[in-house]
Amino acid sequence: MTTTALSRYADLPALVGLMTGDEKHRAAAESTLDVLWVLYDRVLRVSPETADHPDRDRFLLSKGHGPAAYYAVLAAKGFLSVADLRAWTAYDSPLGHHPDRVLVPGAEIGSGSLGHGLGLGVGTALGLRARGRTGPRVVVLVGDAELDEGSNHEAIAAAARLGLGAVTAVVIDNRSASHGWPGGIAARFEQEGWSAQTVWGRDHDALEAAFAVRDPRTPHAVIARVQPKE
Amino acid sequence: MTATVETARTDTRTSGRAARPGAVVPQPMRDAFARAVDEAMDTDPRIAVVLADISTDRFAGAAARHPGRVVNVGIREQLQIGVAGGLALTGARPVVHTFSSFLVERPFEQVKLDLGHQGAGAVLAGIGASYDYAGAGRTHMAPGDVALLDTLPGWTVHVPGHAEEADRLVRASLPGDDRVYVRLSEYGNAAPGPAGSGLVPVRTGSPRSAGVVVAVGPMLDRVLAATEGLDVTVAYTATPRPFDRAGLNRLVAAAGGADVLLVEPYLAGTSAHEVAAALEDRRHRQRALGVSREAELRKYGSPADHDRAHGLDVEGIARSARDFFLL
Numbered sequence: 001m002t003t004t005a006l007s008r009y010a011d012l013p014a015l016v017g018l019m020t021g022d023e024k025h026r027a028a029a030e031s032t033l034d035v036l037w038v039l040y041d042r043v044l045r046v047s048p049e050t051a052d053h054p055d056r057d058r059f060l061l062s063k064g065h066g067p068a069a070y071y072a073v074l075a076a077k078g079f080l081s082v083a084d085l086r087a088w089t090a091y092d093s094p095l096g097h098h099p100d101r102v103l104v105p106g107a108e109i110g111s112g113s114l115g116h117g118l119g120l121g122v123g124t125a126l127g128l129r130a131r132g133r134t135g136p137r138v139v140v141l142v143g144d145a146e147l148d149e150g151s152n153h154e155a156i157a158a159a160a161r162l163g164l165g166a167v168t169a170v171v172i173d174n175r176s177a178s179h180g181w182p183g184g185i186a187a188r189f190e191q192e193g194w195s196a197q198t199v200w201g202r203d204h205d206a207l208e209a210a211f212a213v214r215d216p217r218t219p220h221a222v223i224a225r226v227q228p229k230e
Numbered sequence: 231m232t233a234t235v236e237t238a239r240t241d242t243r244t245s246g247r248a249a250r251p252g253a254v255v256p257q258p259m260r261d262a263f264a265r266a267v268d269e270a271m272d273t274d275p276r277i278a279v280v281l282a283d284i285s286t287d288r289f290a291g292a293a294a295r296h297p298g299r300v301v302n303v304g305i306r307e308q309l310q311i312g313v314a315g316g317l318a319l320t321g322a323r324p325v326v327h328t329f330s331s332f333l334v335e336r337p338f339e340q341v342k343l344d345l346g347h348q349g350a351g352a353v354l355a356g357i358g359a360s361y362d363y364a365g366a367g368r369t370h371m372a373p374g375d376v377a378l379l380d381t382l383p384g385w386t387v388h389v390p391g392h393a394e395e396a397d398r399l400v401r402a403s404l405p406g407d408d409r410v411y412v413r414l415s416e417y418g419n420a421a422p423g424p425a426g427s428g429l430v431p432v433r434t435g436s437p438r439s440a441g442v443v444v445a446v447g448p449m450l451d452r453v454l455a456a457t458e459g460l461d462v463t464v465a466y467t468a469t470p471r472p473f474d475r476a477g478l479n480r481l482v483a484a485a486g487g488a489d490v491l492l493v494e495p496y497l498a499g500t501s502a503h504e505v506a507a508a509l510e511d512r513r514h515r516q517r518a519l520g521v522s523r524e525a526e527l528r529k530y531g532s533p534a535d536h537d538r539a540h541g542l543d544v545e546g547i548a549r550s551a552r553d554f555f556l557l
Contacts, residue, residue, distance in 0.1 A: 054321070102349050108319070110347050113339060119309045120344055123280075123316020123324075130278055130298040130322065151340070154309035162301070 007076045009037050015072035018085040019095070030069035031174045031201070031226045032141065038207040039139060039170075040077050048078045051106050057136050058124055060109045062117020063143040063172065064098040071095055071104075079106030115149025117142060118169065122155050125166040137214065139168045144185060145176040159219045160193025167219040168211065169194075172201060176229040189221035201226040252455025252544035254448070254534065257418035259396040260357050264288035266400040267325050271296055276323040277404060282310045284328040284357075311337045314352040315344030323353070323404060330356030330372035330413065338378060346382050351407040355400065359415040359448075360496050360521050361536040368528070373521035376470065377500045379411055387471035389413045389447035389495065392422040395468050415495070417533055418448040428474030429465040431481060436461050440555040441489030441515075442481045444505070446470050449493045449542070456547035460557055461486075470494070470501055475508035488514035491554050493547060497521050498540075517554040519547060 006015055012033060040046075044057040061070055071088065074080045080095075088095040094103035098112025109120050121140040128136055142152065159167050171185050181188065186196035195213060199206040201224030210222040264285060271277045271292050279289055281302040293300035303309045307328060314324035326333065333356040334341060345352055360373040379385045386408060390396040396414055403410040424430040429444065433454065439461040445453035450466050457464055463485050467474060482488050490505050498520030505516050521540050529535065537543040541550060551557075 100347075110343070113343055115308075116312060116340070116343055119312020119340070120316040120319070120348070122309065123313035124319055125316070126298070126301055126313060127278065127317040127320030127322045130317075131275075131320065151308040151312065154303075154306035155312065158303050158306060158309055162303075 006082065007078070009041070011076060012037065012069070012072045015075050015082075015085060016068045018082065019068045019071060019088045029227070030066065031143075031172050031229070032063070032066070033069040033072075034202045034204060035141065035170055035172060035207060035224050036069055036073040038204050039211070040073050042204075042208045043211045044139065045136075046106075048106065051079065054131075055133055055135050058108045058121075058138045060111075060117045060121050060124070060138065060140045061099060061107070062109075062111055062121075062140050063114065063146050064111030065114075065143075067095075067097070067099050070099065074104070074106050080104070114143075114146040115151040118152050118155035118159075121167055121169075122159050122162070122164060125159075125164040126162070128166060129164070134166075134216070136166065137168060138166050139170060139211075141170050141172065143176065144171055144173040144181065145178070147171065147181070147185065148177055148179075156189060156192050156194070163217040164219050165214065165216040168222065169219070170211075170222045170224055173223050173225045174227065174229045185223050186221065194219045194221050196221040196223065198223040198225060200224075251458065252452040253420070254417045254452070254537070255420045257391075257393045257396075257416060257448075259390060259393050259414040259416060259418070260285065261288070262393040262397040263327070263355050263400050263412065263414055266397050267404070268292045270401060270404050271299065274323070274404060276321065278317050278322045278324050280310050280314050280317070280324055280326045282307050282328045282332065307332045308337045308340050311340035312344045315340070315348050315350045318345070318350035318352055318407070319348065323351075323407065325353045325355065325404070327355045327357075329358040329370055330375045331358060331370055334375045334378055334411070335372060341379075342382055345409055346384065351409050353400070353403045353410045353412065355412040355414055357414045357416075359413060359417075361533055362416050364533050364536050365530045367530060368526060373497045375411070375413065375496060376494075377497045380471065380500065384409055385471055386410045386469065387413065388469050390415075390468045391418040391447040391450050391466075393418070394422040398425065399468060413447070413496075415448055419451040423447075423450050423466045423468055427469065429467050429477040429481060431463055431465045433457075433462075433464040435463040435485055437484070438486040439463055440485075440557060441487040441491065442478065442485050443491045443493060443551065444478065444501075446494045446501075448495050452542070452544045452547055453493050455544045457551050460551060460555065462491075462551070462555060470504075473501055473504035473508070475504060478505065478508040479511070482509060482512070482514065487555075488512050489555060490514065490516040491551055492516060492518040492520075493542070494518070494520040495542070498523055515554075517550065519550055
């Protein structure tokens with residue numbers, strides 16, 4: 001791949017900059033950047049070579065808004081090329097302002113309308129379990145404002161009752177929900193039977209440790225707090 | 231969900247001719263669907279059933295035999311479709327079932343995005359049709375289901391007119407990975423309609439005939455009764471999507487007049503654009519009968535009452551046919 005020279009965490013701002021044209025310090029402020037890096041660099045067992053393997057780990061970007069950091073991480077890990085990034089949002093580009101799984105190599109779902117990823121993740125986990133595939137995990141990234149959508153709460157309520165330990169939700173909390181989440185986001189998952197952990201969303205070791213929590217019957221939520229949205 | 235709705239189901243099995251021409255016959259399509267899926271699950275490991283508290287009794291046996299392959303998500307229809315999409319992404323063949331109103335209308339964006347946009351397939355099997363549970367009122371009526379799905383590409387829509395057709399069409403839908411909607415009803419025709427894809431002529435008019443009547447699913451018997459004695463071709467389909475444009479064009483070419491009367495059990499005119507596309511090479515007239523778009527009918531009673539109100543009973547169809555064909 002052409003991206004081997006741009007495969008480090010330190011390269012992500014440059015990769016993001018290829019798309020947004022933003023200055024590098026702006027690119028580094030992408031709320032999802034560190035979580036995505038830790039997932040693809042340390043947690044998920046998936047690579048371009050195993051992108052279609054039935055036992056791969058699945059990452060579902062439910063919060064499809066602002067996907068530049070996602071595309072940058074996919075490029076750093078060899079799913080996308082630098083040329084792909086340069087052409088983003090052009091008519092023929094596989095990369096739009098919201099990702100389309102049919103067009104983006106490595107993208108498990110298409111997203112953009114908020115509140116769809118957790119339901120798809122619950123279904124994915126059920127499908128894996130029905131086939132006896134207990135290895136793969138299903139990680140769904142949502143935003144704190146995205147949790148406004150009621151569809152999330154159908155999925156959150158059902159996931160633990162159905163014993164879906166394969167599911168991990170990571171909530172990027174930049175306090176952008178208009179009406180907030182009094183009492184905290186973690187408590188809402190815990191009330192529904194999930195385990196939950198709140199960490200600083202820029203601390204790679206803390207994120208890795210939070211993602212290491214797995215129980216066969218209990219879904220897990222990682223609340224990744226980052227700087228409040230400006 | 232009300233007890234009224236559950237008790238409205240019927241286990242009547244009827245065969246042979248109707249008591250009077252065009253009489254509506256109870257058809258246990260929900261049972262036929264459940265039995266077909268239950269049996270297919272024993273041989274096809276891809277099939278996974280996703281329920282939302284409706285008809286769970288009918289899948290209790292399958293759930294016991296196939297752990298993990300019958301999932302009841304509770305009264306959560308957005309999740310129901312999302313789960314189907316996720317299942318399909320793992321290679322499963324989801325079969326999704328509840329009332330049509332809660333299957334297609336309530337989670338419509340999930341149908342659009344979690345299935346279509348993901349490139350994922352599923353078999354959606356809805357009950358209730360336009361007003362099977364007339365006493366339950368507007369909330370349990372889905373006359374717009376087919377029109378809504380018609381806004382999305384790639385859907386096959388089956389509208390069986392008999393339980394045996396429901397069985398056949400459900401079984402044929404299970405092996406694929408496409409998007410299929412089966413519109414199950416508890417009311418239909420006395421005998422199964424002719425098998426075969428596309429529009430099948432049931433009664434063929436003379437070369438000087440007035441035109442073609444298209445009867446969809448449960449409309450067949452009443453259309454035959456209503457057009458008895460008229461020189462028209464009556465063609466039947468239980469699969470209005472994809473619509474058999476070429477077949478309609480052929481039938482119209484063979485008829486004396488290029489006039490098409492469309493009789494559908496859902497929103498009037500749902501297939502009008504298909505008829506127009508099928509006949510774009512010739513001057514033609516068309517009239518579309520179905521559930522009225524004019525106003526919400528705030529009435530209860532029975533399905534027969536609603537058929538009458540929408541002009542979908544034998545008398546109403548006969549009146550429209552004579553008027554339209556100028557006979």
